Amino acid sequence: MGRKPSCRCGSIASTVRGPVMSASPSPAPVEVALAMLERDGLWLLQLRDDIAGIVAPGCWGLFGGHLDPGETPEQALRRELREEISYEAGPLSPWYSSATDGRVRHVFRGSLTVPLERLQLLEGQDLALVSTEELSSGQVLSPRLGERRPLAPSLQEVVERLIQPCL
Secondary structure: OOOOOOOOHHHHHHHOOOOOOOOOOOOOOOEEEEEEEEEOOOEEEEEOOOOOOOOOOOOOEEEEEOOOOOOOOOOOOOOHHHHHOOOOOOOEEEEEEEEEOOOOEEEEEOOOOHHHHHHHOOOOOOOEEEEEHEEEEEEEEEEEOOOOEEEEEEHHHHHHHOOOOOO
């Protein structure tokens, strides 16, 4: 089949260990917090809206979003999960942070403690619980739309780390 994803340790997307600095003054990077939630060996995904001007329209991504001023990544993620799927998350563990294209992504892992049917989709076109194998294919079937859609670049990065974690 296709080539296996390579580990991105040491690349631009490597782990951020402190503030993102640059040699010349530039706008502060946009920070987002994302949730990799697992239930029974499957991962919760959001099919993003098909709206021009948003990041990765019509692609599968993770629930989460931008940090509001004064929020920590975990606070932002908990707020976003309430706003997007009416979910009060249990423990969330920081997994990694990465910086690419003027964005800093803070990715957390946790358990989805309720059945998918108990979530209320308030943002996006669909949600699904997906196997690692299906994630590895680069496309996921939308139960609601009945068609396969690609993964957002941020989710592709997460899948690479899930399949081939950096040591």
